[in-house]
Amino acid sequence: MIYADNAATTKMSKTAIAAMLPYLEDVYGNPSSLYVTGQKAKEALENARVAVARCIGAEPREILFTSGGSEADNQAIRSAAAIGKKAGKTHIISDAIEHHAVLHTLKKLEAEGFAVTYLPVQENGIVDPAALEEAIRPDTCLVTIMTANNEIGTVQPVRTLGEICRRHGVLFHTDAVQAVGHIPVNVKDDNIDLLSASAHKFHGPKGVGFLYAKRGVRLENLIEGGAQERGLRAGTENVAGIVSMAAALEEAVGNMAQNSVRLTHLRDRLIAGLSDIPHSVLNGDAAQRLPGNVNFCFEGIEGESLLLLLDDKGICASSGSACTSGSLDPSHVLLAIGRVHDVAHGSLRLTLGEDATEADVDTIIEAVKAVVAHLRSFSPVWRDLCAGKTAFIL
Numbered sequence: 342m343i344y345a346d347n348a349a350t351t352k353m354s355k356t357a358i359a360a361m362l363p364y365l366e367d368v369y370g371n372p373s374s375l376y377v378t379g380q381k382a383k384e385a386l387e388n389a390r391v392a393v394a395r396c397i398g399a400e401p402r403e404i405l406f407t408s409g410g411s412e413a414d415n416q417a418i419r420s421a422a423a424i425g426k427k428a429g430k431t432h433i434i435s436d437a438i439e440h441h442a443v444l445h446t447l448k449k450l451e452a453e454g455f456a457v458t459y460l461p462v463q464e465n466g467i468v469d470p471a472a473l474e475e476a477i478r479p480d481t482c483l484v485t486i487m488t489a490n491n492e493i494g495t496v497q498p499v500r501t502l503g504e505i506c507r508r509h510g511v512l513f514h515t516d517a518v519q520a521v522g523h524i525p526v527n528v529k530d531d532n533i534d535l536l537s538a539s540a541h542k543f544h545g546p547k548g549v550g551f552l553y554a555k556r557g558v559r560l561e562n563l564i565e566g567g568a569q570e571r572g573l574r575a576g577t578e579n580v581a582g583i584v585s586m587a588a589a590l591e592e593a594v595g596n597m598a599q600n601s602v603r604l605t606h607l608r609d610r611l612i613a614g615l616s617d618i619p620h621s622v623l624n625g626d627a628a629q630r631l632p633g634n635v636n637f638c639f640e641g642i643e644g645e646s647l648l649l650l651l652d653d654k655g656i657c658a659s660s661g662s663a664c665t666s667g668s669l670d671p672s673h674v675l676l677a678i679g680r681v682h683d684v685a686h687g688s689l690r691l692t693l694g695e696d697a698t699e700a701d702v703d704t705i706i707e708a709v710k711a712v713v714a715h716l717r718s719f720s721p722v723w724r725d726l727c728a729g730k731t732a733f734i735l
């Protein structure tokens with residue numbers, strides 16, 4: 342099997358698995374308990390906080406452990422909205438290609454009386470900093486723009502966006518779930534006030550993540566209960582998961598430079614190979630993109646059939662994101678970069694992991710070429726295109 346869906350989730354690293362075992366088998370105490378095994382768990386939790394903070398240039402007290410990226414996004418946005426509301430500011434700025442954890446939270450806030458501006462992206466999937474600056478109003482309380490997109494891999498100019506927000510005194514949140522552990526992220530250098538991350542996107546376990554909140558940014562808790570996480574997130578901590586996440590992140594950050602060079606080379610080989618397919622297009626910026634991300638549209642086919650046939654050949658891929666597949670609507674991200682419905686339906690996302698090889702990439706290229714040709718051979722849409730009855734878009 343070739344696993345090329347690392348944007349959906351990653352395989353846990355051996356280091357991350359080994360790190361969690363002692364906290365499942367031996368040190369299983371509740372970190373809030375006063376006896377030794379509880380206190381050992383507490384100590385492990387705080388060591389993990391120090392490690393995670395160091396990996397993104399934060400202070401340990403600025404890190405809040407959550408159940409993952411979605412929870413961190415919800416809490417960051419709701420907290421900033423609450424701060425804004427107290428000051429009479431109820432305008433939020435985001436963009437059209439955010440993850441649903443962000444978009445659906447914003448929809449709820451709109452229903453609660455907030456106004457949201459969704460900045461368009463350019464055809465390469467990048468937000469124009471000048472457009473952000475223009476959209477900021479006196480009542481803007483929050484800008485939330487992701488660091489890297491989960492579908493098309495586009496990396497936003499976060500430092501510039503953050504600098505604009507800081508200059509205007511507006512809080513800046515970034516969903517960095519696809520970025521943390523893959524590309525350099527430093528909350529201080531990048532002018533970030535709030536940041537979300539998730540362990541299972543960097544070879545840690547599922548169901549655990551963290552929220553960075555700059556000192557002085559007051560968080561609202563989403564879950565009421567005990568006083569864990571300084572009262573900001575009730576519930577007994579996922580000690581084994583948190584310890585494992587910290588180990589996975591330290592490993593990912595330690596290997597980032599070399600992994601990134603290797604993955605970028607493999608990514609570009611894959612892009613070059615798939616570009617040979619006629620009437621296809623690469624989605625997202627060719628250079629400003631995550632090292633392992635490849636996303637194409639092929640005219641005249643359905644992405645879903647493509648995935649099933651690739652699965653038959655032992656290749657795990659995705660069309661759009663895992664969250665939207667299963668629904669018939671084309672990806673909001675592909676529509677936002679200007680792909681029309683028919684083209685957006687024929688999309689394929691391949692996200693390579695650190696253990697991918699050149700041979701894997703070549704196997705994928707051959708498989709995709711064969712499957713696209715096969716599907717086109719009996720596609721009525723393709724027949725009409727070739728007969729000139731309808732015009733090619735790509």
Ligand SMILES: *Cc1c(COP(=O)(O)O)cnc(C)c1O
Nearest residue numbers: 409410411440442491518519539
């Ligand atoms: C995966 C993902 C999330 C959700 O993270 P979970 O830990 O699965 O809740 C949010 N944003 C982006 C960009 C993602 O890729």
